[in-house]
Amino acid sequence: MKKRDPWSRRLACVAAAFLLAACASSTPQAPPPAAVEPPRHETHELLEAVLWTQTAVEHDLLCRQAFALAAERLERALKDPKWTALPDQTGDYGKLPPAVVFDADETIIDNSEYEAELIAEDKTHDSALFEEWARKARAKAIPGALEFTRLLKEKGVETIVLTNRGEVLHAATLRNLLELGFPLRADGSTLLARPKDVPDKVSRRALVAKSYRVLLLLGDDLGDFTAPVDASVEERRKLAATHHDYWGWKWIVLPNPMYGSWERALTPSSAKDEGERLRLKYEKLKSFRKER
Numbered sequence: 193m194k195k196r197d198p199w200s201r202r203l204a205c206v207a208a209a210f211l212l213a214a215c216a217s218s219t220p221q222a223p224p225p226a227a228v229e230p231p232r233h234e235t236h237e238l239l240e241a242v243l244w245t246q247t248a249v250e251h252d253l254l255c256r257q258a259f260a261l262a263a264e265r266l267e268r269a270l271k272d273p274k275w276t277a278l279p280d281q282t283g284d285y286g287k288l289p290p291a292v293v294f295d296a297d298e299t300i301i302d303n304s305e306y307e308a309e310l311i312a313e314d315k316t317h318d319s320a321l322f323e324e325w326a327r328k329a330r331a332k333a334i335p336g337a338l339e340f341t342r343l344l345k346e347k348g349v350e351t352i353v354l355t356n357r358g359e360v361l362h363a364a365t366l367r368n369l370l371e372l373g374f375p376l377r378a379d380g381s382t383l384l385a386r387p388k389d390v391p392d393k394v395s396r397r398a399l400v401a402k403s404y405r406v407l408l409l410l411g412d413d414l415g416d417f418t419a420p421v422d423a424s425v426e427e428r429r430k431l432a433a434t435h436h437d438y439w440g441w442k443w444i445v446l447p448n449p450m451y452g453s454w455e456r457a458l459t460p461s462s463a464k465d466e467g468e469r470l471r472l473k474y475e476k477l478k479s480f481r482k483e484r
């Protein structure tokens with residue numbers, strides 16, 4: 193096909209524009225269309241967070257980055273007998289065998305399939321549904337977690353998991369972790385589930401400190417490192433700041449945008465229902481046009 197000369201194409205465009213302008217000047221101007229409110233999308237608060245966790249390579253890279261940092265810190269920790277990741281660990285702990293303490297959910301295993309089911313069923317956290325999921329023992333390993341715990345095994349460092357899953361899920365969680373290849377003791381002694389009526393990990397960390405020198409803590413929630421954190425957003429920031437010399441050094445944080453104590457800080461237990469919780473969350477948004 194013959195190519196059209198670019199100049200004749202430009203002239204044709206100018207002629208067409210002239211013709212349109214002439215038509216416009218000879219016909220009355222139509223009023224501009226009224227502004228239409230875009231429809232609000234029916235969606236779920238967890239949608240973006242779960243998709244990010246399941247599909248964004250950035251999630252995987254952040255996890256691998258965290259474990260790479262932990263591996264680097266491990267070398268230093270092993271060489272320094274005074275090194276402990278527990279601020280309260282005192283006494284002759286330098287002579288104790290070394291261990292690294294992990295949280296389980298969203299630190300070494302991925303529960304996003306349970307979170308995705310909440311979206312599918314249009315629910316918020318549902319203990320019975322979570323138990324059903326956990327008993328399947330099908331959670332996948334967080335990227336980089338297995339490699340890091342294998343490194344620990346090679347170095348003679350114990351892998352200890354403190355999970356806030358209840359005792360009733362201890363056996364299923366142990367099976368899940370062992371089948372994935374995490375180097376836990378088959379008798380379950382290095383997986384510590386949450387005892388009934390004990391919401392935090394303080395006493396279990398103290399228990400570990402009696403038998404091990406704790407080299408590192410790894411978790412996805414402030415409560416994996418500090419005392420209980422059912423506190424306001426500002427109180428959480430202050431609490432984190434009091435341990436500024438631990439973060440990224442002896443305490444390594446994994447990403448979890450789906451849930452955590454950060455969310456409870458936005459929606460106190462006094463909120464009467466889901467609608468109230470959602471309203472409180474909207475109030476916490478910082479928008480550049482919001483009046484303050």
Ligand SMILES: [Mg+2]
Pocket residue numbers: 295296297298299411412413
């Ligand atoms: Mg966790």
